[in-house]
Amino acid sequence: MSTPPRAGFLSRRPDVLQSANLRALAGPILICMILGMMILPLPPFLLDLLFTFNIALSVMVLLVSMYTMKPLDFAAFPSVLLFSTLLRLSLNVASTRIVLLEGHTGPAAAGKVIEAFGHFLVGGNFAVGIVVFVILMVINFMVITKGAGRIAEVSARFTLDAMPGKQMAIDADMNAGLINEDQARKRRTEVAQEAEFYGSMDGASKFVRGDAVAGLLIMVINILGGLIVGVAQHGMSFADAGTNYTLLTIGDGLVAQIPSLVISTAAGVIVSRVATNEDIGTQLTSQLFSNPRVLMITGSILVLMGLIPDMPHFAFLLLGGGAIQLGRVIRKRTEKRNTAAALVDAVPAALVAPENTEATWDDVTMIDTLGLEVGYRLIPLVDRNSDGELLKRIKSIRKKFAQEIGFLPPVFHIRDNLELRPNGYRVTLKGVEIGVGDAYPGQWLAINPGQVSAPLPGAPTTDPAFGLPAVWIDTNLREQAQVYGYTVVDSSTVVATHLNHLVVTHASELLGRQEVQALLERTTKSSPSLVEELVPKQVSITALQKILQNLLEEGVPIRDMRTILEAIAEHTPKISDAHDLTAVVRLALGRAITQQWFPGSGELQVMGLDTNLERVLAQALTTGPNPGLEPGLANTLLTETQRAMTRQQNLGFAPVLLVQHALRAMLARFLRRSLPQLKVLSYAEVPDTRNIKVVNLIGGQG
Structure with missing residues (x-):
């Protein structure tokens, strides 16, 4: 069953490879042809074919540019522009050679195409030909090429400036699950290609400008050279030499400048259009002739101008009447379309298909587990193309979290948020804000650990992770801040430390069934x-x-x-x-818990409960089906614990409270909300090999 298709495929494969090889040879063949025209003498018949090919090529390029939907659909245009310019210049060289060699024989010396452009288009008048040629060159050089070059330059600049935002949008869509990795890679490639395209167009437009200047110089050189050759070598009179060689030169210039003008127009179309799902012709007709009021007013103005005495009445009245009639036709079509839409809207809701009115699951937007939103000045920190430093830190945070906590946290969905301050960022957990802060790229945050020798100039702030007083300083003050005793970190480290603190703090909420x-x-x-x-x-x-x-x-x-x-x-x-x-x-897990707060095998310097307070708390646990603490006792316990914890930290010991196993769970839940840094352990969790020393007592004399 599968043998015939496979055989057919194999039989067609050589043709496919041959076609691909021929297309690959198109570039080298074109280069060889251009070099050959510059070096080898060409007969008039072959010159006619090449001039005709040049005109056809320029028309094809213009039509392709008009039917493209977006610039990248014709990404080869800068290269086409270069090759077409070289082709025209090589034709100029070849035609110049034959004009100077055979121009004395008559107007058909350089072929029928040059003769037609020199006689038919300008009536055989070389003065008219010179004026027409100069006008075409001015239009090409001063208007179309200059405008297209300026648009390409500005577009290239804006495209490069917009690349970080586009890359952020692609990463956000991928993190949100709207696109997969292959689609994201394709969109990143398109963004890079778009920037390269406009950059290439900015440079390629210089070829067309140089071609226009070269055309003018070639025309002057051909006229002067023709006069010298005709008079000095062939014994022609000055008038006859001027007529022959000037007409041939004008024909040669026109046959080259008209394709150049068409190519320049194509370049202007490519860089000036706005990318939509319509080609340029559809855009023009749909937007210019879509408003009947505009057409009717324009037609009325033309009719009024046509009624003025001595005006060409036929032309004005014909075009004015046509515009008014076209406006009426478009207005009737619009009214019919609006009436049909109104009838559809008037259909009872019961007759409307349910799928057009009911919501679907596509309308449901899933909430990101972890989100990081940044202001526009922080985008370089998270830009993948510029190798953002914060992206590396976030990867390290997730890896460190997995190694120390024991499971892999969700990825951070990063996006820019214009509602935030330019240097602000916001961290969300399941769509709810859990942390905010500011970061200033290019500056350093000097954190005051409590023992600094002198203040620093800068913008005072607070460390977003631990709430310590800090100040944003310039780079030149970094070493001075370290000498004063400050802890100095860069902006990406500030954000990364805050993220790590928040992830560890909310680890329980990040652990889902998955x-x-x-x-x-x-x-x-x-x-x-x-x-x-x-x-x-x-x-x-x-x-x-x-x-x-x-x-x-x-x-x-x-x-x-x-x-x-x-x-x-x-x-x-x-x-x-x-x-x-x-x-x-x-x-x-007692051994691991103890080791976490007291590494090694040394003595445990902990806080403890006064005997009386411990007895009162034990009695509170045994009273009633729902044991709890009285408000007075709860307030006393919290106050005393805060004092003991302050003394414990001042001594440089870990804020750990050691209590009886029966009290541990209740005290941990009660103290966790007000004192999140305090850890409550039970005596049963401490290994027998570790010695315990109570250095601060809660409820007694510390």
Whole structure:
């Protein structure tokens, strides 16, 4: 069944390859032809064919430029412009050679094309020919080429300035899932090609301008050379030599300048049009003749001008009447179209197809889990093309988070936001703002850690990550700030540190069912029987997710999934509550938790509870079905804890509170909101090999 198609494909393959090879040879053949015309003498018949080919080429280029939808559809135009210019100049060289060699024989010496342009178009009058040639050259050089070159220059500048924003939009669409990687790569390529196209057009327009100047110089040289050759070498009179050689030169100049004018017009069309889904002809007709009022007013003005005595009445009245009639026809069509639309709108809602009125899932916009919005001055920090420094930092943040916390966080969806301050940025979690800040590229943030020797000039601010006093300084003050004791970081580090702090702080909210499932799949590779026995037979994914989120809320990494699952498997037959299971998991992770805050094997310098306060809190837990703290006791506990924590930090110790295991969960939940930096551990979580020293007492004399 598959043999005939395959054989057919194989039989056609040589033709395809041959066609591709011929197209690849088009450029070298054209270059050889151009060089040959400059070096070798050509007979008049071949010269006629080449001049005709030049005219056909220019018309083809103009038509292609008018039917393109956007500039990149004719991306080869700058190269075409170069080759067509070289072709015209080589034809000028070839025709100059034959005019000077055979011009004494008559007006047909250089071929029928030059003769036709020299006699028929200008009536055989060389003075008229010179004037027409100069006018064409002025139109080409001063109007079309100069205007097209200026448009190409401005377009190239604006295109380059807009590239970062376009790249940001592509990255935002890809991060939002609107396009895939291949589509994003294609759009980035188009943006780069567009910038290269306008840059090439800016330079290629100089070829056309130089061609116009060269045409004028060639005409003068040909006339002077023809006079010298005709009079000195062929014994012609000055009048006869002037007539013959001037007409031949004018014909040669016109046959070259008219294609040059057409090519210049094509260049103007390419760079001046606005890219839409319509070609230039459709744009012109749809926009010039779409308003009947404009046509009728224009026609009325022409009719009034035609009624003035001594005016060409026929021409004005004919065109004026035609414009008025065309306006009436277009107005009737518009009224019919509007009436039909009104009838459609008047159809009862019950008769309208449901798919035209009901919302669809395409109308639902998904919220990004993590988002970073930046002002326009921060775009270079996140621009992929300019190798934005912040992009590298964000990759490092996600990698560090995965290594230290234990799961891969979602990607940051980065986009620009014109509503923000130029140097501002905003971090969102599930569409809700969780952090804002400012960054100033080119400046440094000098953070005051609490012990600096002198102030610094600059813009005072606050470190967005930890709330420390800081000041934005210029680059030349960086070393001085370090000498004074400031911690100096650049703008990308400021934003990256803030992002890292926010991601770690909200780690529990970033852990979704998808991340839990990924953790289980990775654990299955090393402990398949453990995962298969536990999930979902003994504990559901939802319950496991809640336990892991509880651990993350208290700053406990979940890297040791094997220990976590083994602890849950051991106690789940007797315990079903997620908070109680979290407590037994913490006991299993006690060594790692202690090591996190007190590295090494040294003594644990911690805070503790006064005996009386500890007894009161234990009694509060045993009273009633819903134990809680009285307002007075809660206020006293919070105040005393803040004082003890301040003393603890002043001594340079970690803000860790060590309490009885039964009190740990309640105190951790109560103190977490007001004192997020405080960590509450239980005595049962500390390994027996570690010594404990209470250096600050809560509720007693510290």
